[in-house]
Amino acid sequence: MSSREHEVVLIPGDGIGPEVTEAAVQVVEAAGVKIAWERVEAGADVFQKYGTPLPDPVLNAVRTAGSALKGPIGTPVGGGFKSANVLLRQSLDLYACVRPVRTIPGLPVPFAGVDLVIVRENTEGLYSGLEHRVAPGVVESLKVVTERASLRIARYAFELARREGRKRVSAVHKANIMKLSDGLFLECAQRVARDFPEIDYDEIIIDNCAMQLVTRPQQFQVLLLDNLYGDILSDLCAGLVGGLGVVPGSNVGADCAVFEAVHGSAPDIAGQGVANPIAVILSAAQLLRHLGEDDAARRIEAGVHATLAEPALRTADLGGSAGTADIARAIAERACP
Numbered sequence: 001m002s003s004r005e006h007e008v009v010l011i012p013g014d015g016i017g018p019e020v021t022e023a024a025v026q027v028v029e030a031a032g033v034k035i036a037w038e039r040v041e042a043g044a045d046v047f048q049k050y051g052t053p054l055p056d057p058v059l060n061a062v063r064t065a066g067s068a069l070k071g072p073i074g075t076p077v078g079g080g081f082k083s084a085n086v087l088l089r090q091s092l093d094l095y096a097c098v099r100p101v102r103t104i105p106g107l108p109v110p111f112a113g114v115d116l117v118i119v120r121e122n123t124e125g126l127y128s129g130l131e132h133r134v135a136p137g138v139v140e141s142l143k144v145v146t147e148r149a150s151l152r153i154a155r156y157a158f159e160l161a162r163r164e165g166r167k168r169v170s171a172v173h174k175a176n177i178m179k180l181s182d183g184l185f186l187e188c189a190q191r192v193a194r195d196f197p198e199i200d201y202d203e204i205i206i207d208n209c210a211m212q213l214v215t216r217p218q219q220f221q222v223l224l225l226d227n228l229y230g231d232i233l234s235d236l237c238a239g240l241v242g243g244l245g246v247v248p249g250s251n252v253g254a255d256c257a258v259f260e261a262v263h264g265s266a267p268d269i270a271g272q273g274v275a276n277p278i279a280v281i282l283s284a285a286q287l288l289r290h291l292g293e294d295d296a297a298r299r300i301e302a303g304v305h306a307t308l309a310e311p312a313l314r315t316a317d318l319g320g321s322a323g324t325a326d327i328a329r330a331i332a333e334r335a336c337p
């Protein structure tokens with residue numbers, strides 16, 4: 001355990017965000033890591049006050065600290081403000097969204113032996129926000145794919161594979177239809193693949209990939225995807241291993257990293273104390289690895305596994321009846337040094 005105190009920004013977010021991020025803070029503290037959390041507000045309430053869900057002081061705080069743990073921030077559908085999640089990733093150039101999807105031992109789930117990592121391009125594609133009305137009844141939404149962003153996300157995926165000893169990277173695409181945009185994404189992945197001869201590279205059309213994932217997910221090791229495909233398949237993959245309550249994530253750039261669960265703000269269960277905090281707790285474990293606190297991260301992950309092995313210690317999304325605070329306490333007890 002390091003005795004150094006780390007400075008990390010905490011963005012509680014909307015809906016279940018405050019409940020699940022506080023649970024993660026409790027577990028990190030129990031694991032013996034000293035963090036000076038700088039709490040900043042972003043999201044729907046902030047939008048009411050400042051006219052933006054993501055004020056500049058929030059961005060500056062993350063830039064200065066270099067890392068953040070973030071709760072989900074809801075995004076209005078159809079109209080309203082632009083997604084704070086997308087704004088944050090674009091403003092801080094957090095170009096790689098990384099989501100490890102693993103079967104948790106002891107948890108009854110549809111598939112055993114899943115161990116893959118989703119590497120999603122986080123800054124462009126159909127999330128560029130370039131939409132306009134051409135004429136009444138006709139709109140255009142622009143998908144932006146650049147060589148620069150495609151090369152760097154491909155390189156991130158291959159470097160992750162090399163670092164983690166993974167033997168295969170699969171680029172997911174629809175280049176049979178979007179020949180230019182997805183074609184460029186694939187061409188960049190092919191160029192990067194040449195620098196990693198020890199890692200197998202293949203390409204799979206997104207619809208086939210979705211089918212393969214729900215029949216034989218164990219075949220995949222690293223999935224390299226553009227922004228939209230990565231968003232959709234992240235939730236699908238979460239479903240393979242127990243749902244949105246157990247899959248962590250991170251958004252990584254050259255200068256800073258923001259750690260957050262795959263799930264959204266779950267307004268349907270907010271404030272009831274029943275949300276599963278494990279996805280955010282596992283995201284906090286990734287944050288600790290990023291800070292060089294590997295030992296504490298390992299203890300937290302082992303604590304999560306030991307907790308989930310007991311059916312009485314599962315939240316409703318996993319078929320149990322435990323509350324958010326029960327789970328946080330159980331993991332905290334098991335993560336102590």
Ligand code: ATP
Pocket residue numbers: 016020072073074075244245262263264265266267268269274275276277279317
């Ligand atoms: P948003 O607009 O923020 O994306 P959403 O409700 O559309 O919110 P999610 O928040 O991802 O999307 O929720 C999808 C479903 O999964 C909801 O029924 C929600 O209650 C459930 N869910 C998501 N996260 C959790 C969690 N941590 N614990 C329990 N259930 C969850």
